[in-house]
Amino acid sequence: MTVKIMTDSASDLSKEHYNEFDIEMVSLTVHLDEKEYADGKEIQPKTIYDAMREGKSPKTSQVSPESFKSVFTSYAESKQPLVYIALSSELSGTYQTAKMMEQEVKETYPDAQLQVIDTKCASLGYGLVVLRAAELAKNGASFEEIVEMAKYHANHMEHIFTVDDLEYLYRGGRVSKTAAFVGTLLKIKPILHVEDGKLVPLEKIRGSKKLLNRMLELMEERGTDFSNQRIGISHADNLETAEKLATMIKEKFGTENIVIEMVGSAIGAHAGPGTLALFFLNSDYK
Known part of the structure; x- marks a missing residue:
């Protein structure tokens, strides 16, 4: 039986990806105007960005234990192997919740082939890990091969990104008040990256x-083998700049396979409109 790949909505993959590779997806929850929405299903990212531009502060919450238990149980009962590739445990409690439910389900179904992986990745960087695993699953790879490959891609995924306003990350508890204040005051563009699953400021640049x-x-300093790997670019209602970056990458590195997606509502509620992110491997593509 083929291995089923599962992700959550913070991977920022498109519905086309879910359909093409038959990926199971569970949603984080977005809270806006005292209403709750399933990320990736019931609300469009543009709605979130427009609300933030109006000064509103959407919130997010992790996937519920009940959702995980229901999905995990259904696969355990049908004896279909399931690999859930999760958003960084440093950015959400979703991984920890899934891990608890994995253990609970395995108490009832000890032989279940079920594994939860902490990618320490986010947005489309996380999504690229899921896509690689899903390709393998579609081609009939084993449970062990998929787990090994997902961990390899997660461990070697680089995240280089910038935000229009650090205030959004501060509100969400992702950067300190000092960092947010200095960035806003000087009208500089911060560059951040992900280190062991956490968002870490890297540099400050003037001018787009x-x-x-x-x-x-x-990208050139940290990455390798760009012509043979899939590159990811995600943007928060900033497609023109994302496409410009993609063109620059193609011209500089000869890369053909570039995936551009909009940052979803759950990640976007923290990063804010104008965010631009670049994802690539710092080791050979496998």
Whole structure:
């Protein structure tokens, strides 16, 4: 029996990806105007960004234990292997909840082939890990092969990103008040990356042209084998800049396989409109 791949909505993959690879998806919850929405299903990211531009502060909450238990139990009962590739445990409690439910389900179904993986990744960087696992699953790879490959891609995934306003990350508890204040005050563009699953400020750049060039420099410094790997770019209602960055990457590195997606509502509620992120492997593509 083929292995089923499961992700959550913070992977920022499109419905086309879910359909093409038959990926199971569970939603984080987005809270806006005292209403709750299932991320990726009941609310469009553009709605979140427009609300944030109006000064509203959407909130998010993790996937419920009941959702995980229900899905895990159904696969255990049908004896279909399931690998849930999760959002970074440093950014959400979703992984920990899933891990608890995995253990609970395995008490009832000890032979279940069920594994939860902490990617320490987010947005489309996380999504690229899921896509690689889903390709393998579709081609009939074993449970062990898929788990090993997902861990490899997660461990080697680089996240280089910038936000329009650090205030959004501060509100969500993702950066300190000092970092947010200094960035806003000087009208500079921060570059951040992900280190062991956490968002970490890297540099400060003045001017958007310098910013894209510096992102490419960081890509060249940290990455390898760009012509053979899939590159990810995600944006928060900023498609024009995302496409410009993609063109620069194609011209500089000869990369053909570039996936561009909008940052989903759950991640976007923390990062804010204008966010631009670049994802690539810092080791050979496998």
